Amino acid sequence: AQTVTQSQPEMSVQEAETVTLSCTYDTSENNYYLFWYKQPPSRQMILVIRQEAYKQQNATENRFSVNFQKAAKSFSLKISDSQLGDTAMYFCAFMILRGGSQGNLIFGKGTKLSVKP
Amino acid sequence: DSGVTQTPKHLITATGQRVTLRCSPRSGDLSVYWYQQSLDQGLQFLIQYYNGEERAKGNILERFSAQQFPDLHSELNLSSLELGDSALYFCASSEPIGTGDGYTFGSGTRLTVV
Numbered sequence: 001a002q003t004v005t006q007s008q009p010e011m012s013v014q015e016a017e018t019v020t021l022s023c024t025y026d027t028s029e030n031n032y033y034l035f036w037y038k039q040p041p042s043r044q045m046i047l048v049i050r051q052e053a054y055k056q057q058n059a060t061e062n063r064f065s066v067n068f069q070k071a072a073k074s075f076s077l078k079i080s081d082s083q084l085g086d087t088a089m090y091f092c093a094f095m096i097l098r099g100g101s102q103g104n105l106i107f108g109k110g111t112k113l114s115v116k117p
Numbered sequence: 118d119s120g121v122t123q124t125p126k127h128l129i130t131a132t133g134q135r136v137t138l139r140c141s142p143r144s145g146d147l148s149v150y151w152y153q154q155s156l157d158q159g160l161q162f163l164i165q166y167y168n169g170e171e172r173a174k175g176n177i178l179e180r181f182s183a184q185q186f187p188d189l190h191s192e193l194n195l196s197s198l199e200l201g202d203s204a205l206y207f208c209a210s211s212e213p214i215g216t217g218d219g220y221t222f223g224s225g226t227r228l229t230v231v
Contacts, residue, residue: 043205044119045160045222091159102211104150104173105220107159 002027004092004108012114013082020067021077021111023092031097034068034075035105040088048090051075082115089113120144123208123223131231135196138226142189142210148172149191150220151183152207160207166191198230 004025013019025034036048051059051068058066063080075094079086092108120143130136142149151163153176162175166185177183180198185191195202205227209220 042224043227044224045207045209047220102148104162104165104175105152105160105209106162109159 002029002094002096002106004094004106006090006092006108006111008111009109010112010114012116013079015082015084015115015117017082018078018080019082019113021079021090021092021113023075023077023108025073025075025092025094025106025108027073027094027096029096033095033097034066035093035095036064036066036075036077037091037093037107038086038088039091039110040085045091049077079113084115084117087113087115119221119223121208121210121221121223123206123226125226126224127227127229129229129231130198132198132200134198134230135194136198136228138193138195138206138208138228140191140193140208140210140223142191142208143221146210146212146221147189148211149185149189150209150211151177151191151193152209154205154207154225155201156204163193195228200230203228203230 032053034051038046038048049061065078067076089110091110093105096103122141124139147168150165152160154160163177165173183193205225207225208223211220
């Protein structure tokens with residue numbers, strides 16, 4: 001079975017500081033993508049960052065970066081210079097590609113991040 | 118606006134009733150996915166349609182069914198509703214070719230069963 005584990009149900013960080021959210025996953029597939037989604041109080045699902053499993057270079061999007069360790073099946077999210085607007089639920093997810101087609105996303109249970117002023 | 122439209126945004130109904138949730142995918146997207154998010158939980162995959170045909174099934178109850186129409190909009194039908202079916206139901210769509218860009222999510226339908 002394919003699973004995603006987020007071991008930190010809740011975290012908090014001071015504004016302008018850096019925080020890292022953990023995620024591990026389990027799959028026997030080789031061709032997959034990893035994602036972090038943000039869900040603010042509005043409940044909208046917003047893509048934060050994605051990583052192709054075949055790429056060794058870690059993805060970066062402005063203040064957001066990942067540490068992808070394929071052998072360890074680990075995919076952590078680092079948020080630098082945290083802002084109050086980063087307060088949200090963060091979900092780690094992965095998606096398997098089969099025959100060039102996208103499969104469904106498999107989500108972790110989420111980490112609730114609070115950024116304090 | 119993400120480009121994925123879900124209606125209605127809110128729905129309150131009684132136990133035992135049947136409701137239909139509607140989703141219009143982003144223009145050009147052939148795949149539609151339905152997810153259920155219960156209170157303080159992650160998203161559970163229900164079902165996927167690709168160009169009108171069922172592609173994959175997840176944890177979808179037998180009381181639930183879905184379809185995708187020729188114009189690519191999709192409907193999720195929930196019947197014999199129970200209190201535990203109260204949740205946020207998301208629809209998402211993705212591009213026709215597996216570029217791995219993930220999904221675009223709608224804003225969800227909040228279903229409350231009383």
